[in-house]
Amino acid sequence: MFTQAAIEIKNLNHYFGAGKLRKQVLFDINLQINSGEIVILTGPSGSGKTTLLTLIGGLRSAHEGSLLVLNRQIVDASKKELVQVRRHIGYIFQAHNLHKSLTALQNVRMGLELHPEYSVQEMLQKSTDMLELVGLGERINYYPDDLSGGQKQRVAIARALVSHPQIVLADEPTAALDSKSGRDVVNLLQKLAKDRGCTILLVTHDNRILDIADRIIHMEDGFLSPAPIVFQSAI
Numbered sequence: 001m002f003t004q005a006a007i008e009i010k011n012l013n014h015y016f017g018a019g020k021l022r023k024q025v026l027f028d029i030n031l032q033i034n035s036g037e038i039v040i041l042t043g044p045s046g047s048g049k050t051t052l053l054t055l056i057g058g059l060r061s062a063h064e065g066s067l068l069v070l071n072r073q074i075v076d077a078s079k080k081e082l083v084q085v086r087r088h089i090g091y092i093f094q095a096h097n098l099h100k101s102l103t104a105l106q107n108v109r110m111g112l113e114l115h116p117e118y119s120v121q122e123m124l125q126k127s128t129d130m131l132e133l134v135g136l137g138e139r140i141n142y143y144p145d146d147l148s149g150g151q152k153q154r155v156a157i158a159r160a161l162v163s164h165p166q167i168v169l170a171d172e173p174t175a176a177l178d179s180k181s182g183r184d185v186v187n188l189l190q191k192l193a194k195d196r197g198c199t200i201l202l203v204t205h206d207n208r209i210l211d212i213a214d215r216i217i218h219m220e221d222g223f224l225s226p227a228p229i230v231f232q233s234a235i
């Protein structure tokens with residue numbers, strides 16, 4: 001089922017700061033995530049999960065080791081090369097990061113901003129279709145403040161998926177949600193991803209959603225390992 005590597009990481013290290021303040025936060029990370037796979041990354045606060053996610057997503061630059069995303073090497077990549085990779089990635093963040101002054105439709109359209117190949121009309125159509133797919137067809141002109149937490153996160157999912165990305169990176173997508181809304185949101189994400197053959201790497205502390213994963217990995221103090229038994233038995 002999973003044949004090609006969507007993400008292939010070898011001997012990746014990462015540091016913050018410079019000189020005496022330089023601090024290593026990722027240590028010799030090795031990881032392969034295959035196309036269409038859903039992988040959950042768990043681990044304590046401060047262990048380096050978000051740092052790894054942002055490196056894979058080309059949102060910050062990696063400088064040591066090898067990091068192939070969709071067969072492109074992004075260690076020491078130029079800004080232009082990082083943008084090329086970002087065109088194929090959808091991002092979902094904990095606090096959904098919606099623009100308050102934009103409607104649901106306008107927020108989803110932002111997910112196409114790296115895609116100048118679409119006309120304004122096409123962007124609006126794709127965004128409307130995507131909002132219908134996540135069950136918000138009736139609310140396309142609502143502002144985030146007029147939507148529930150679960151609905152806002154659905155808008156964030158629609159924004160992440162509207163460009164048909166090959167990879168979705170999600171950082172604590174259920175953190176701000178009650179248990180039912182959190183479950184609905186990850187079920188929706190899992191279904192849409194599987195329908196489209198999309199690869200997902202999802203960071204979470206939420207043990208209730210571990211069952212959507214094909215594989216669970218764990219990070220501790222900047223080191224990656226398979227998830228300990230306690231996580232796997234929670235499924």
Ligand SMILES: Nc1ncnc2c1ncn2[C@@H]1O[C@H](COP(=O)(O)OP(=O)(O)OP(=O)(O)O)[C@@H](O)[C@H]1O
Binds near residue numbers: 016025044048
């Ligand atoms: N921009 C930065 N500059 C300096 N240090 C940073 C920066 N971002 C993160 N760190 C440090 O790197 C380490 C890893 O942080 P990171 O946010 O990746 O952890 P995390 O596992 O995602 O934590 P959480 O679950 O709380 O989000 C922490 O010690 C953090 O303080």
